Amino acid sequence: MLKKWFLRHLEESIHMLRGRSARSEALHGILFASPWLLGFCIFTAFPIGWSILLSLSDWDPYDPVVHRTFVGLANYKDVLTSDPLVLKALLNTFTYALMVVPLGMSVSLGLAILLNQKVRGISFFRTAFYVPSVVGGVATTILWTYILNPVFGPLNNGLHAINVLLDKSIVLSFIRLPEPLWLFDPAWTKPSLVLMAMWGAGGAGMLIFLAGLQGVPGHLYEVADLDGAGKLRKFWNITLPMLSPTIYFNLVMGLIGSLQVFMQAYVIDGGKGGMDNSLLFYVLYIYRKAFVEYEMGYAAAMAWVLFTIILCLTLLVIKSSAIWVYYEGEKNA
Amino acid sequence: MTTNTGIRGSIAKARRIERVLGVGVLCVLSFLFLIPFFITLGDSVKSFREVYAVPRIWIPQSPRWSNFSDIFHVLPFHLFIRNTICITTLSLIGQCASACLVGYSFARLRWPFRDFFFILLLSTIMLPGQITMIPLFLLFNQFGWVNTWLPLIVPAYFGGGVFNIFLLRQFFKTIPTSLEEAAKIDGCSHLRILFTIMIPLAKPAVVTICVLGFIGSWNDFMNPLIYLSDYFKYPISLGVYMFKDAQGIFPHYVMAASLVSIVPVMILFFSAQRYFIEGIALTGTKG
Incomplete structure (x- = not known):
């Protein structure tokens, strides 16, 4: 199979090199693609090989070369069986991903549906939702650590003011909003990060949903209207199935992104891992092992474990997509 | 005839209410999304004391541009x-x-x-x-x-x-x-x-x-x-x-x-x- 494919390609390639203009085109093609071809070799393929080698050895870059020893699968064994912090980091990362991916996608979709109306000034609203995700970066995280400060932060001040009002009112005095300690309470650190992420949920994901919504043919809704379908029913039976390819795309992207969360956790307390190690995410731990403790081999093994996890999860989503993703063109073909 | 226009009128009315509601939700949400920017703006011109003040000062009295x-x-x-x-x-x-x-x-x-x-x-x-x-x-x-x-x-x-x-x-x-x-x-x-x-x-x-x-x-x-x-x-x-x-x-x-x-x-x-x-x-x- 592979051999056949290769031979076909070879044949095509030889064919491509016949004639002067074809040869010149092939030459230009390789020349134009050469930045990536070179980059792939130097910055991807070679590091991958080195990383495999690293993960099988005990490697401190500031030790003399003789101390770098081949240790076989010992690093992997340690990562998978004897490091309680790896387990903690994996648990933290999965908890975060499990919260942020569905919530983020729901918020993005909700905002996109709201933006998909024909009203004046829609571009203002779109910009308002999109801007936070543009700003991104360290500034956003710093701003939110300040907003979430339990004593003088605006959020808890606001919540407290509402609670005072509720207490004063006779009817609603039994309701009390929580005033959590946010980043100072291990149980609330991950929800805090999710809240931060929601501020950026109006980003690329939302725009992609919006484009998807605008691609749903209007006649489907008209037919549903004739049948007397309600709003919820139209959403469930038309919008969601028609959007499923977009949901699929955003799900894969969101999943890969959320498993690699690093900067927020680092900025919050300088990479110490937060209260009770509740913000020790997997990539943060890799960073700490590699660039603070200089256990490069161990960190490389951790990276490969992460790769395996991401690969498995992505393949799982891809495999399952046959069941729940609907492509309009497919049935007709 | 009259019932027909009546139905049409009520549908149009429902549409209008829906639209007003949609714009209302958009306004509230976009305000929420912009609040953190207002907070940044306000706090960037506060003095050290004003930032830590409890109860919170939302808009500083005399902005400190010197920050x-x-x-x-x-x-x-x-x-x-x-x-x-x-x-x-x-x-x-x-x-x-x-x-x-x-x-x-x-x-x-x-x-x-x-x-x-x-x-x-x-x-x-x-x-x-x-x-x-x-x-x-x-x-x-x-x-x-x-x-x-x-x-x-x-x-x-x-x-x-x-x-x-x-x-x-x-x-x-x-x-x-x-x-x-x-x-x-x-x-x-x-x-x-x-x-x-x-x-x-x-x-x-x-x-x-x-x-x-x-x-x-x-x-x-x-x-x-x-x-x-x-x-x-x-x-x-x-x-x-x-x-x-x-x-x-x-x-x-x-x-x-x-x-x-x-x-x-x-x-x-x-x-x-x-x-x-x-x-x-x-x-x-x-x-």
Whole structure:
């Protein structure tokens, strides 16, 4: 199979090199693609090989070369069986991903549906939702650590003011909003990060949903209207199935992104891992092992474990997509 | 007849109510999304005492504009800005130039094993950066590039990001070939076709990768953190973090510095918004 494919390609390639203009085109093609071809070799393929080698050895870059020893699968064994912090980091990362991916996608979709109306000034609203995700970066995280400060932060001040009002009112005095300690309470650190992420949920994901919504043919809704379908029913039976390819795309992207969360956790307390190690995410731990403790081999093994996890999860989503993703063109073909 | 218009009237009324409700929700939500910006604005002109005041002061009585000049005295913030501009510009040029060349090559030129290499290119999207992060550090260490800007700039010239190549290739493919055919008959070289025909026609895609590349490089935190150790080489992301690192002492400066660091990104976004939003939307629908 592979051999056949290769031979076909070879044949095509030889064919491509016949004639002067074809040869010149092939030459230009390789020349134009050469930045990536070179980059792939130097910055991807070679590091991958080195990383495999690293993960099988005990490697401190500031030790003399003789101390770098081949240790076989010992690093992997340690990562998978004897490091309680790896387990903690994996648990933290999965908890975060499990919260942020569905919530983020729901918020993005909700905002996109709201933006998909024909009203004046829609571009203002779109910009308002999109801007936070543009700003991104360290500034956003710093701003939110300040907003979430339990004593003088605006959020808890606001919540407290509402609670005072509720207490004063006779009817609603039994309701009390929580005033959590946010980043100072291990149980609330991950929800805090999710809240931060929601501020950026109006980003690329939302725009992609919006484009998807605008691609749903209007006649489907008209037919549903004739049948007397309600709003919820139209959403469930038309919008969601028609959007499923977009949901699929955003799900894969969101999943890969959320498993690699690093900067927020680092900025919050300088990479110490937060209260009770509740913000020790997997990539943060890799960073700490590699660039603070200089256990490069161990960190490389951790990276490969992460790769395996991401690969498995992505393949799982891809495999399952046959069941729940609907492509309009497919049935007709 | 009367009942018919009655029904129609009530449907129209329901539609109008729905629309008003929709706009109302949009207003409330966009206000919520903008609150953090107002907080930044307000706190960037507060004094140290006002930031820590309980109950909270939302709008300071007498704005302290001097915060914006103080941040340049407390830390060498002008250096951080200069460094970021240098790093971002240099890597952006590399990203755009090489992504255009490679994207064009994959979209239009026929060369041996092109499709194989394209699949290889796409499969690298799946590879998490953490795999190559450590060996790349060791590699750049061998080159003697650690604690210089080179690791942040040079890789951009070699491909300019898989995602950018992919986006440009997809966009180039949608451009009709007739223009190039005519140009080729006139004896136009491939490089000239790319720069005079393809790139101008692919403006939304090119602007998108420029804006995304700018934001990515401007906000990059992890790579400078790994490679740079002298503070006078830091970009603005690490500079703002330095203010934060001393929190408790400089809360008002942190806000002022954050504001300064996000202004260029905002300006760029607003000026390129039209193309940019179109370009982003394309990435998800034209898989």
